[in-house]
Amino acid sequence: MKKISIIIKGTAYTVLTAALLSSCAVRKEYERPKDIVDEKLFRTDMLPQDSISSSNISWKEIFTDPILQSHITKALDANLDVRIALENINSAEAYLKQSKAAYLPTLTVGPNYTFQTQSVNTQFGQILGERRYVNQFDITASLGWEADLWGKLKAQEKSQLASLLGNVAAHQSVKSGLIASIASTYYQLLTLDNQKKIIQSTIKVRENNFETTKALKQAGTLTEVAVQQSEALVYNAQSLLIDIETQILMLENTMSLLKGESSHAIERTSLESQVLPEKFYLGYSADLLANRPDVMRAEYNLMNAFELTNVAKAQFYPTLRITGSTGLQTVSIDHLFSLNSFFANIVAGLAQPILNRRQIKTNYEVSIANKEIAYLNFRKTLLTAGKEVSDALRVFTVQDSFIALKTKELNAYKNSVDYSQELVNYGMANYLEVLNANVNSLNAELNISNAKFNKMKAAVDLYKSLGGGWK
Template identity: 75%
Template sequence: MKKLSVYIKGTAFSVLTLAVVSSCNIRKEYERPKDAVNENLFRTDMLPKDSLSMAEISWREVFTDPILQRHIEKTLENNLDIRIALQSINSAEAYLKQSKSAYEPTLSIGPNYTFQTQSVNTQFGQIIGARRYVNQYDITLSLGFEADIWGKLKSQEKAQLATYLGSVAAHKSVKSGLVASVASAYYQLLTYDEQKKIITETIKVRESNLETTKALKEAGTLTEVAVQQSEALVYNAQASLIDIDTQIQLLENTMSLLMAVPSQSIERSTLEAQVIPAEVKTGFSASLLANRPDVMQAEYTLMNAFELTNAAKAQFYPTLKLTGTGGVQSVDIDHLFSVNSLFASVVGGLAQPLLNKRQIRTNYDVSLANKESAYLNFRKTVLTAGKEVSDAIRVFSVQDSFINLKTKELNAYKNSVSFSQELVNYGMANYLEVLTANVNALNAELNISNAQYSKMKAAVDLYQALGGGWR
């Protein structure tokens, strides 16, 4: 009974100590930095703010071309970067499960065999007087438990949770980037198709002009110089056609890689069939924190660094550990499972680190530096997001005016070509004027198709910049 009383008192002392010390938890809760985002994060002087952001709708509602939708779906299903990101999530989830199990005690059991003999020439050997051999058998159960009195284990769990959520956000970021990349490449292909059509028609016109020029030379109206210049324009357009065909094939190869399929021709519709959002809703600046995966990932990285700083700080304080062992032990295997072979011990104590070669201080200083770096990276990511939104808004908002002016420019050049050709036919103008107007007309027409692509690309960029594409 006396031994039992001592055991109860020792256990009560340990529990009391645990209760008192636990009340002194030094762990701090994470709070988002107040200066992380403000209402003027991106420039919306040309567009009104709205409580709803276009990023909050599915990419299927933004990219309505059914062929493009099939390409995006195939990319999200097959892309290797997506699959790599999924494995990162699985890895982070495994570490998270491990951190949640840190509160549980460790338990091990196993049989052991020990053979021992003492030196006869030692003091103990001289007392015994002869060499003896001892065989010992035991089956030992070991139990260990560390009390989380300073919140260290809790901080480590929170850090792993932030890592897991960051990997999920990274997966979303990959999806968002892939959706934008496929849509942009698709629109670029349609633009190349349109430009190929323009160049093909230009070749026909220039070949016809070349025949006219040769006829005018035979009539004595023009010289061989005009013929050679007309011929050069035909070759120039034919070379441009080869270049545009090459660009189409290279872009098809890129899209094939995104879809994780061998390089092949890409099915597509036409530039005229595309419908882009007529109304842009940016939402408020704060919505970037909830919509943009890269911003979410940067904040989770900051949360991870914050919690690791908590864990590093807890290393300065005492550690309360409870250990216990028990089992059966005997020098004779025949009596191993008898009542007299039973043994047990329970140890509980606090260990305060004093000298450890500055390891704890170094870990803490490094954690503070990592936390500051994570904060600066988070802040930079937020500002970059605001800049990307501002850029996309500007490009998207001016393209209609730009296309309108370029269309007027094209019409003027076409009229100039017609008038110049007519004047040349009557010997009233230099053929160089026709050539110049012809080149300018082609460039203006190509510029219009590029402007149409720029508007669609700006819509894609704005959708991605606001955090859309992963839903």
């Protein structure tokens, strides 16, 4: 008995030692690709000066309008995409718990009843010479355990952890995108409100001009052509007003959807009251790895694919399984709890795959291809992030100069309208010049309004592209 105990202990020690050594040899640890980050990812000369990133600032410090903050807060609580992302996290968390439980043995316990009778026409039946009926009762506990010799279970756990973290990053990405969408839609509504006022004012001016034109025609200064053109400008402005009001309603519906609500009017302030940061700090390109949720998710996908190659590789090696069962078994229920009804068995098996129609090799080759795809997607996501930062930075930095030039253009057109109208009143100019100056003046005023929105949207895009909004 003592000799058997020594053999069992020695075997267990050998198996555990082999498991540790083999696990280290087969399973590899993930390392971030060294060439993934390019410090020239941003197209700007500001890079060496920025050691911090504006993405680390809370969105409440970027978007200071209290009404906008209220909309964002409600959207984060009720947005359906955010809630779906949270459920994806719960699902991934459950899979991670399952992968951790893979180290534990399986245990089943239950009573069984078996009724059996033999055929009289078989060899065994001929020996007995009669049909026998057997009732068997048992209470059996079965135990099974797989040794993680090659790190397969560890790799599965790591892959599920990467999947969970990827879903967390996806949730963060949804939040960041939602905040950006709410802010952009809100600023666009303010811009349309501003343009609506401009057009309403323009309608009044053009209606007055139309009346002036009719009076000048009666005085013989202008022709019917000028009257018709003046009237057309009134209709043009009125149609623009209808278009603006339609856009406002549709944007309000969009924001209602983002907030997880039925369509309704959106409370808001004014375009003139908005205050945004004068400067954004970019930080270094490597900061995107820690701040941009989509970049983080792409790397977690790479980690997941990497660990799945470890799982696929471990399939080439033998599997050590230990199974056992014990319980009570009898043909008479009256003797079920007798000591003589006790039974037990244990089986340890080492199974090496030899022929399985190439499935293991195929799985391994597919896992290698998937890992390369995940790396390329990681690289593409990072390059896209750099492009978005560069694009938003360019728009944000040039808008002030653009608005200043457009303001000068507007003032010139307004002066042109006044001068042209005065010359027409004295019969010294064609009314077509007044019409052209009036149209150009309206377009310039609308362009300034759009430019202000473009700067605010660029600020939103720059903050989001740096990875801000989810913290």
